[in-house]
Amino acid sequence: MGKVLAIVSQKGGVGKTTTAVNLAAAFARRGMKTLLVDVDPQGSVRFGAGLRKDHPTYGFADYLSGERTLRDVLLPTTLPWLRVMLAGSVTDLADHTNYQEQIASGEQLPRMLAAAKERCDIVVVDTPPGLGPVTRRTLASADRVLIPLQAEPLALQTTPQILRGVQDIVTTHEHLVFDGILLTMYEAGNPACESTVQYIREKVPSHLMLDVVIPRSPALAEAFAAGQPAVVRSPADAASQAYVNLATKLAERAAG
């Protein structure tokens, strides 16, 4: 039986989707049978996950509405061990309330995740920003959680909020293993960035921080624009290597 790893953050734009896509690809490249699930109605995973050309765009929302079967929404990628479940047609709607209500009140999400981890070694779930109903329902079915935190001066203000979020998550979901806070978009040599990271390391207990740090790298956005995970498109890039190292560490932990 595999594990469900949720990528979560109260804040938007911190690198959740980039982390979910690249970690999933890095797990798959290790030979782990991997499913990447996008429950964020923004549906960004579809652009960067390495789906085959002319892939369908239906996904989890279309399974929820009864229009597609689970089998229909499991899409192959260019990596043999990676499959993807997109958010689906909810992405084209301006209003996501119905989708959120369906997830909050129905049993499909927990059932789907339970079935997925029966068949996979790891199920990586990209969630919407915030701790709303979709993220909470995901956390209730997840085994592990990872929180990306952008290494930027604003983190000085948001770190206490992030820590309250971590506390909220671990106290309300006792079964969850907290894999840690992942610093993203780190710029070595940028004094504002370096002092932010120093501040975070002083304020946050070290067992809550992952020691792998993701550097800021144009290769990540470039790969996304080209429809590929950076770990596939630019494996020698420092950010890709950081994601590969992180996948190794998390895979060892999850197996142990």
Ligand SMILES: Nc1ncnc2c1ncn2[C@@H]1O[C@H](COP(=O)(O)OP(=O)(O)OP(=O)(O)O)[C@@H](O)[C@H]1O
């Ligand atoms: N390490 C990095 N270096 C450079 N750019 C990055 C890095 N990580 C993420 N980005 C860029 O930052 C932006 C936000 O990243 P991403 O979409 O992964 O964040 P998110 O947390 O999923 O956002 P949202 O909350 O909207 O879902 C994207 O343009 C992405 O390409």
Ligand SMILES: [Mg+2]
């Ligand atoms: Mg995202």
